[in-house]
Amino acid sequence: MQRLQKEYTELQEYDQTRKRKGDSIMNTIDAFAKNARYLEC
Secondary structure, three states: OHHHHHHHHHHHHHHHHHHHOOOOHHHHHHHHHHHHHHHHO
């Protein structure tokens, strides 16, 4: 679970960079949700 929290924090930081490029935060959240499903396996 801590690993997921760490990756989520990294994704939030990554999203700050993406926003400057015009990408939406929802795309990052969607990508995180998909990654979380893979990590559960």
